[in-house]
Amino acid sequence: MSDGPSATIELDRLDRSILRLLSVEGRISVAELARRIGRSKSPTQARLRRLEDAGVIRGYRAILDPINIGAAHVAFVEVKLSDTRETALGDFNNAAREVPEIEECHLIAGGFDYLLKVRTPSIVSYRRVLAENISTLPHVAATSTYVAMEAVKELGP
Numbered sequence: 001m002s003d004g005p006s007a008t009i010e011l012d013r014l015d016r017s018i019l020r021l022l023s024v025e026g027r028i029s030v031a032e033l034a035r036r037i038g039r040s041k042s043p044t045q046a047r048l049r050r051l052e053d054a055g056v057i058r059g060y061r062a063i064l065d066p067i068n069i070g071a072a073h074v075a076f077v078e079v080k081l082s083d084t085r086e087t088a089l090g091d092f093n094n095a096a097r098e099v100p101e102i103e104e105c106h107l108i109a110g111g112f113d114y115l116l117k118v119r120t121p122s123i124v125s126y127r128r129v130l131a132e133n134i135s136t137l138p139h140v141a142a143t144s145t146y147v148a149m150e151a152v153k154e155l156g157p
Helices: 013-024 030-037 041-053 086-097 123-134
Strands: 073-081 102-107 114-120 140-147
Touching: 013 030, 013 041, 030 041, 073 086, 073 123, 086 102, 086 114, 114 123, 123 140
Parallel strands: none
Antiparallel strands: 073 114, 073 140, 102 114
16 A cells, blocks of 8 residues: 655646646646746646646546436445455455446545445445445445435535
8 A cells, every 4th residue: 555655746836826727627728728827838838747747637537427427326335344454455445446336435544444435326226336346345344325415516626
């Protein structure tokens, strides 16, 4: 398991402006990005490349509407493990990454070990994913499910 990045990159005001704009408009052209931060295209492109190379920008993606793709049901699942040694955590992490319905998986400090965000088309399909995939993950001792009724805020800004 990794302890995180070995070094962090120093971000100045322009870097933060670039990140703020890209987090809202990921498809903005470099020319438009440069115009908005008040710089020319070449230095903006160099900053962008530096942020990508340093891993500050991990990628670009489309944000999908879960209702329109048939994945409107969201459940949060507390998972307690029977074993929390590093090898057991690694086994769980690797297996959880392979379950497509698990949208997020967080190791938690508290009364349980992991919090999962699971997205499925319906409660019926969620029950199947819980029984066939989540409950059979390595070292799972117990789960508790909380069904979301409405997403008030998702995906950052």
